[in-house]
Amino acid sequence: MSDKIILGYWNTPGKAQPSRYLLELSGVKYEEVRYSYPAAEWFGRDKYALGLPFPNLPYLLDGEVKITESETIFDYLIQRLNKVELLGQGNDKYIVDNLKNLFSDIGTRMYIYSQKEGEEQTKFLSEQILPKIRDIHKFLGQKEYLLGYFTAADLYFLCFAKGFKNTLPDSYNEFAATFNPLIQRLENIPQIAKYISEGRHP
Ligand SMILES: N[C@@H](CCC(=O)N[C@@H](CS)C(=O)NCC(=O)O)C(=O)O
Structure with missing residues (x-):
């Protein structure tokens, strides 16, 4: 073993x-x-x-x-x-946890979305997914990271935002100006940049 x-x-x-x-x-x-x-x-x-x-x-x-x-x-x-510092400082750790759960929830909703078709699918996206993404968009605003400093919530964000951008590029456009800089910032972290450049990112 x-x-x-x-x-x-x-x-x-x-x-x-x-x-x-x-x-x-x-x-x-x-x-x-x-x-x-x-x-x-x-x-x-x-x-x-x-x-x-x-x-x-x-x-x-x-x-x-x-x-x-x-x-x-x-x-x-x-x-x-x-890496416990990534869980956030003081009461921020509840917000980090809140965001982790929210990103997981959106991931599940994305899967449900993918199983639907036509009008039902469009309705599910606009009623059950996009409002949650708007909340994240508003929360992030102009901050450098979700909590203002790098936390585990940003790692969850990176997974969510890349998936969203790839699967629903038209819907992503509404958020691109706010989300793209954070994606870029996270992908520029040396260990993550190396991981991507070595072709190990699935
Ligand atoms: N709640 C579980 C869900 C795990 C799950 O649904 N795994 C899926 C892929 S996302 C799977 O294919 N599992 C393999 C299996 O059922 O044997 C988690 O967060 O890990």
Whole structure:
């Protein structure tokens, strides 16, 4: 068994990407197992063979620690990699947590959106997704980072904003002037810039 941290997930950003950014920022050596469809290597081989009590993707293996649930994995890595400062200062940590949950919620809504079609899909976007994005847009305003300084909320933002920009470019336009500078700022963080330039970003 490897003594390295192992992160397993699909070969997509999805629910693993905030943890991937965190691993990159920390500089720790880690391994990834990236699954792709048809998913025999996950469903037919690894799912029930890794000793995970609650098998799912993403998963994280770190010696005795075998966990799933993307938020649990992220919170574990924050502690494990000594990155607690990213949770925010004082009462800001509740806002950071609020934003993390909000981005996860929007991610789920994006998935629901993708399963809908036609008028129903358009209505879902304008009633159930865009108002939440406008709240984030207003909250960010002209600040350099969501909380004014770099936190875990910004890593979640980066995953959300890139996904939104790629899947719904027309809707993204409304937010581009505010969101693009933050995307750029985050992608210019040396560890993240290196990760992207080395072609390791799914
Ligand atoms: N609440 C879980 C959801 C996990 C989940 O839905 N995983 C999907 C991909 S996003 C999956 O394909 N799981 C593999 C499986 O069901 O075996 C989390 O946040 O990690």
